[in-house]
Amino acid sequence: MHKETVWTFETARFSVALEITREYNYQYDGDDEDGSIQDAIYRGELIAFDSAVVVRLDGRVIAVDHLGGSVYAAGEVERFWTDHRDSDPMNRNCSIMRAARGGNVVIGHYFPDMVRIAIGEARNALANVPYLRAA
Numbered sequence: 001m002h003k004e005t006v007w008t009f010e011t012a013r014f015s016v017a018l019e020i021t022r023e024y025n026y027q028y029d030g031d032d033e034d035g036s037i038q039d040a041i042y043r044g045e046l047i048a049f050d051s052a053v054v055v056r057l058d059g060r061v062i063a064v065d066h067l068g069g070s071v072y073a074a075g076e077v078e079r080f081w082t083d084h085r086d087s088d089p090m091n092r093n094c095s096i097m098r099a100a101r102g103g104n105v106v107i108g109h110y111f112p113d114m115v116r117i118a119i120g121e122a123r124n125a126l127a128n129v130p131y132l133r134a135a
Contacts, residue, residue, distance in 0.1 A: 004020055005017050005018070006081060007081050015056045017056070021050045026069070047072055047073070049072075051114070052065065053065045053118040055121070062121075064118060065121065067110055
């Protein structure tokens with residue numbers, strides 16, 4: 001397995017990072033009746049990886065949100081953390097897309113939700129901690 005930090009946001013004391021871990025022996029568990037997806041993973045045409053958004057305070061992990069089993073075309077893995085900012089508003093969760101497709105339509109971008117969840121968990125973890133002085 002190969003872990004890589006592919007995205008970070010930092011403040012003076014906090015950091016939020018997306019770490020992805022490539023899965024080389026991944027067994028695809030989705031809809032793959034003819035086995036073509038698994039074959040593409042074996043050939044390296046599709047990349048399987050697990051991801052974690054990690055929140056740190058002064059370098060210590062205080063919250064993590066995990067997602068396993070993502071599969072993207074080789075050379076397009078970065079779409080996992082960039083697609084929510086697509087230049088085409090019809091590919092984003094925004095007012096233009098909802099006006100065209102209906103107010104209840106949601107495009108499933110995992111990355112922004114993972115960031116929101118990890119930060120929420122960090123806030124909960126620190127909710128009862130006395131005021132944190134700068135180091």
